[in-house]
Amino acid sequence: MTDVFEILQKDAAGRIGRLHTPHGVVETPTVMPVINPNINTIPSSEMHQFGAQILITNSYIISRKEELRKVALEKGLHHLLDFDGPIMTDSGSFQLSVYGDVEVTNEQIIAFQKNIGSDIAVPLDIPTPPDVSYKRAEDELETTLERVIAAREIVTDDMLLAGPLQGSTYPDLRVHSAKSLSKHSFDVYPIGAVVPLMESYRYADLVDVVISSKKGLDPAKPVHLFGAGHPMMFALAVAMGCDLFDSAAYALYAKAGRYITVDGTTHLEDLQYLPCNCPVCSAHTASEIKSSSNSKELLARHNLYVTFAEIRNIKQAIREGNLLELVEQRCRSHPSMLSALKRLYNYSPWLERLDPFSKSTFFYTGPESSKRPEIVRFEERIGRLNLDGKVLIRSRSLKGEGNYDHVLNFKPPFGAYPIELSEVYPFNAEIPDEMDPGAIGVALQNVIELINKNRNGLFYLNLPKQYTDHPLYGDLKKNAIPLDEMPNENL
Numbered sequence: 001m002t003d004v005f006e007i008l009q010k011d012a013a014g015r016i017g018r019l020h021t022p023h024g025v026v027e028t029p030t031v032m033p034v035i036n037p038n039i040n041t042i043p044s045s046e047m048h049q050f051g052a053q054i055l056i057t058n059s060y061i062i063s064r065k066e067e068l069r070k071v072a073l074e075k076g077l078h079h080l081l082d083f084d085g086p087i088m089t090d091s092g093s094f095q096l097s098v099y100g101d102v103e104v105t106n107e108q109i110i111a112f113q114k115n116i117g118s119d120i121a122v123p124l125d126i127p128t129p130p131d132v133s134y135k136r137a138e139d140e141l142e143t144t145l146e147r148v149i150a151a152r153e154i155v156t157d158d159m160l161l162a163g164p165l166q167g168s169t170y171p172d173l174r175v176h177s178a179k180s181l182s183k184h185s186f187d188v189y190p191i192g193a194v195v196p197l198m199e200s201y202r203y204a205d206l207v208d209v210v211i212s213s214k215k216g217l218d219p220a221k222p223v224h225l226f227g228a229g230h231p232m233m234f235a236l237a238v239a240m241g242c243d244l245f246d247s248a249a250y251a252l253y254a255k256a257g258r259y260i261t262v263d264g265t266t267h268l269e270d271l272q273y274l275p276c277n278c279p280v281c282s283a284h285t286a287s288e289i290k291s292s293s294n295s296k297e298l299l300a301r302h303n304l305y306v307t308f309a310e311i312r313n314i315k316q317a318i319r320e321g322n323l324l325e326l327v328e329q330r331c332r333s334h335p336s337m338l339s340a341l342k343r344l345y346n347y348s349p350w351l352e353r354l355d356p357f358s359k360s361t362f363f364y365t366g367p368e369s370s371k372r373p374e375i376v377r378f379e380e381r382i383g384r385l386n387l388d389g390k391v392l393i394r395s396r397s398l399k400g401e402g403n404y405d406h407v408l409n410f411k412p413p414f415g416a417y418p419i420e421l422s423e424v425y426p427f428n429a430e431i432p433d434e435m436d437p438g439a440i441g442v443a444l445q446n447v448i449e450l451i452n453k454n455r456n457g458l459f460y461l462n463l464p465k466q467y468t469d470h471p472l473y474g475d476l477k478k479n480a481i482p483l484d485e486m487p488n489e490n491l
């Protein structure tokens with residue numbers, strides 16, 4: 001199938017989309033709860049009440065167990081799981097990565113997924129772990145590409161087919177993987193083998209993997225971050241253009257007594273109070289959950305509620321155009337997440353090309369905000385300003401502004417821009433009264449470059465002390481005249 005995905009709204013590289021499957025339309029971004037057909041922590045039939053629109057299960061496990069296999073083949077996957085919405089099926093690649101071998105071929109597992117009525121099938125790709133030798137990553141990627149492209153030729157009906165992207169931690173292989181599969185028009189592109197990066201908190205490396213994969217893909221195609229199920233990193237991943245996630249975490253964490261929040265994970269044993277309003281946490285105290293005979297199930301339910309609440313938060317942020325503010329908040333929950341935020345903004349020129357031009361209000365939330373795509377766009381645009389005559393750069397309106405040919409407002413982290421744009425996004429930014437030196441430095445540097453590009457202009461400055469105290473102000477003064485150092489008759 002082609003054109004199964006439509007994009008309704010965008011922010012940064014994130015989007016709200018609609019994925020059309022044989023069992024209905026899924027609004028993305030969303031999480032697919034992982035259903036282990038052997039262990040029923042929460043019945044699939046109840047998944048809708050948490051906000052789940054689509055599930056994911058493992059066709060390899062189903063094919064290997066006679067009683068599951070029989071029901072799935074005779075009555076269908078949806079009957080087996082008792083779920084009437086879309087179901088994606090994995091192929092056994094995960095088992096391949098854990099056990100080194102699986103007793104099924106790519107062709108067999110694709111045919112099986114088709115025969116049980118899967119909505120989205122996955123070929124038997126090779127999940128190459130991070131940091132292997134380049135040679136191994138390259139060889140395994142070639143095998144993956146052969147298998148995945150072979151699967152494309154087999155699947156010709158309305159079942160969607162995923163084209164998993166591999167390439168270990170080598171950005172060029174990730175790009176190659178994405179470009180090669182793009183030629184064959186898959187319906188969903190999972191980014192594979194990233195679980196080891198997340199398990200070891202290597203979120204900055206995850207940013208490299210995701211963005212290099214995205215760079216090789218048509219931006220109109222849906223992307224699944226395979227194995228990502230912790231809500232702490234959803235906003236970051238969505239801002240990079242991931243549309244689908246899958247959570248085994250809700251059940252696995254619960255099994256280990258772990259309570260998920262958007263800031264991380266806490267052991268239930270350490271909680272005296274429950275920082276959540278979900279139906280489980282509203283109806284129980286921490287000690288009631290601890291002493292309950294079904295505490296694991298209660299935890300799993302809470303974990304799912306908090307997972308889907310974050311998805312709703314993210315979708316609302318996309319609607320309001322403040323997804324990056326949400327990302328900046330979430331990335332302050334852990335030093336590794338903060339590293340990931342910094343890495344993300346290294347890609348601001350890429351983000352800038354995907355980011356919608358106009359949004360509501362730019363909220364400055366910390367030094368990292370100075371590297372946002374809006375600042376990159378501003379720096380490019382300000383380079384095109386042509387200024388001659390007398391130019392005033394100030395941060396509040398002054399008497400006698402009519403005597404100047406141009407009046408620019410100064411605001412960190414941007415720099416100086418025509419006052420007519422003050423109420424226009426992103427210059428209507430909300431910034432703190434006390435700016436951090438990094439943001440002031442970015443703005444002063446932008447003004448220095450503006451003056452250097454406009455040698456025919458005569459620049460006057462009127463800036464408050466918190467800006468003039470910055471070391472870069474000395475450089476700025478070399479080519480501009482501070483108003484307090486100038487006799488009045490010059491005006």
Ligand SMILES: [Zn+2]
Pocket residue numbers: 276277278279280281282302303305306
């Ligand atoms: Zn809760």
